Amino acid sequence: MTSTVTRLTTLAAALAFATVGAVGIPAAxxxxxxxxxxxxxxxxxxxDPGDWVELTDAGTATADLGGYVLTDDDxxxxxxxxxxxxVEPGRFLVIEEAANRSSGFDFGLGSAxxxxxxxxxxxxxxxxxxxxxxxxxxxxxxxxxxSFGDTARATKGAPNAAPxxxxxxxxxxxxxxxxxxxxxxFTGSLSGLDIxxxxxxxxxxxxxxxxxxxxxxxxxxxxxxxxRSDPSPAWRxxxxxxxxxxxxxxxxxxxxxxxxSSAGGVYVAxxxxxxxxxxSRPSVLRYDVSGPATTLAATDEWDLADDLPGLxxxxxxxxxxxxxxxxLTAHRFVDARTGRAYRPSDYPGHGGGLFLVGVEGxxxxxxxxxxxxxxxxxxxxxxxxxxxxxxxxxxxDLGAMWVACDDACAGRTALYTIDASGVFAREAxxxxxxxxxxxxxxxxxxxxxxxxxxNGSRATxxxxxxxTDGHSLRRGSYRCASRAAPASRDPGARGAGGSPGxxxxxxxxxxxxxxxxxxxxxxxxxAGAMCxxxxxxxxxxx
Numbered sequence: 050m051t052s053t054v055t056r057l058t059t060l061a062a063a064l065a066f067a068t069v070g071a072v073g074i075p076a077a078x079x080x081x082x083x084x085x086x087x088x089x090x091x092x093x094x095x096x097d098p099g100d101w102v103e104l105t106d107a108g109t110a111t112a113d114l115g116g117y118v119l120t121d122d123d124x125x126x127x128x129x130x131x132x133x134x135x136v137e138p139g140r141f142l143v144i145e146e147a148a149n150r151s152s153g154f155d156f157g158l159g160s161a162x163x164x165x166x167x168x169x170x171x172x173x174x175x176x177x178x179x180x181x182x183x184x185x186x187x188x189x190x191x192x193x194x195x196s197f198g199d200t201a202r203a204t205k206g207a208p209n210a211a212p213x214x215x216x217x218x219x220x221x222x223x224x225x226x227x228x229x230x231x232x233x234x235f236t237g238s239l240s241g242l243d244i245x246x247x248x249x250x251x252x253x254x255x256x257x258x259x260x261x262x263x264x265x266x267x268x269x270x271x272x273x274x275x276x277r278s279d280p281s282p283a284w285r286x287x288x289x290x291x292x293x294x295x296x297x298x299x300x301x302x303x304x305x306x307x308x309x310s311s312a313g314g315v316y317v318a319x320x321x322x323x324x325x326x327x328x329s330r331p332s333v334l335r336y337d338v339s340g341p342a343t344t345l346a347a348t349d350e351w352d353l354a355d356d357l358p359g360l361x362x363x364x365x366x367x368x369x370x371x372x373x374x375x376x377l378t379a380h381r382f383v384d385a386r387t388g389r390a391y392r393p394s395d396y397p398g399h400g401g402g403l404f405l406v407g408v409e410g411x412x413x414x415x416x417x418x419x420x421x422x423x424x425x426x427x428x429x430x431x432x433x434x435x436x437x438x439x440x441x442x443x444x445x446d447l448g449a450m451w452v453a454c455d456d457a458c459a460g461r462t463a464l465y466t467i468d469a470s471g472v473f474a475r476e477a478x479x480x481x482x483x484x485x486x487x488x489x490x491x492x493x494x495x496x497x498x499x500x501x502x503x504n505g506s507r508a509t510x511x512x513x514x515x516x517t518d519g520h521s522l523r524r525g526s527y528r529c530a531s532r533a534a535p536a537s538r539d540p541g542a543r544g545a546g547g548s549p550g551x552x553x554x555x556x557x558x559x560x561x562x563x564x565x566x567x568x569x570x571x572x573x574x575x576a577g578a579m580c581x582x583x584x585x586x587x588x589x590x591x
Contacts (some may be wrong), residue, residue: 093182105142225525427457
């Protein structure tokens, strides 16, 4: 995520509006709005292709917006909506940031800014101000009539997504994160991480990718617990990644190996070619890292664009992990294409496992069979409660998949296991480590194996894409328990007794039909049964 420098303070904005008549621009004036059109959603940072403002008609008749003016906290910044522009009741109109005023507004929205919608005579129809960027977007809940707040995710041109409560637990590991890279070891865009296990009690190789320069790193453990780039000539400065034809700058966001070994190649998830930054190119690429070359052209590319229509150029794959077929079939994972248990033989040449790709713009994880010649099959889609998916990581020891969010969710993570119905369902969600800065842009997450445990803990790693305080790589820990959670799932997760696809209300009691019937029977059977039923109905807190 790229921060935007604040351009004007609220006080400066107020002074500018007070003196607007002096520069010959009609002054905005407060009055009872005569239009039912409202500002509905605002993207001020990280939009695609830039900032945007969404309007909606909260009334009952089509509104004509020709001649209306959109402005920010500087009244000299004015975009006049073209004549003939209309919005129907309950529909949405998106006004984009553009290079010239013929196609959109030519001023950016700052971290502390305002948006005003003015009638042609200067009457303020609607306005909203904010003091910092939203990690998602600012939007009305419900559409057109509610107050502004952070949405669950950007929904440009569609109904706003309300943030829902998420039951979380404290992080069951070290409360602090410690830098383990040298100062300025990276350029400030370290993203995905993955552990290649050593197979022993020794720490594994940590793979990392930088997105801006498209660089792959092989990071080795040091005696003091830090990580340093492999000092061999091919690796000491990282290896530059190219697309299969040898061109482009790969926007490398996620990284993984299959079969716990880089001998079969290293796989990278990419959003786009950085040489064409406005064009989406969501893909997974494979690289042969066995040779000495410092620049690598991908041996294979799987273009996922057909499965992700309309995806923004900077909203694509952020993480990737590999899960073996043996695990998936043992847990009767369901293939959504067939509605039956996943059968590896249906996908010849796919390599013995599925790749799970986390996508930022949809906040979902997609399970793929990647086959020869760039062909692929989408096996399942796994929604998450997060605003974005920053990384994904399969944990063999827990038999679970980690899904990590970044600062958009204050550094939360979640564990997903395959439930009785054969789908990945959220088993638990965790807050960031207690002493960690929730504003860190931790775009990568990796965890070492239980075999490496020391004093009951194993290492976790976090990649900070903002290189905060000159450090991009931090280490924490996670307990070495064989399970991350008790048998009962996160309330509201699929398979937990709640409604599929809905998030739980923290602390809310719940009981399934069996418990309800049993409670009723106990009431009939005798005195004191109500108390017993109440005990039975109490849900274990998550």
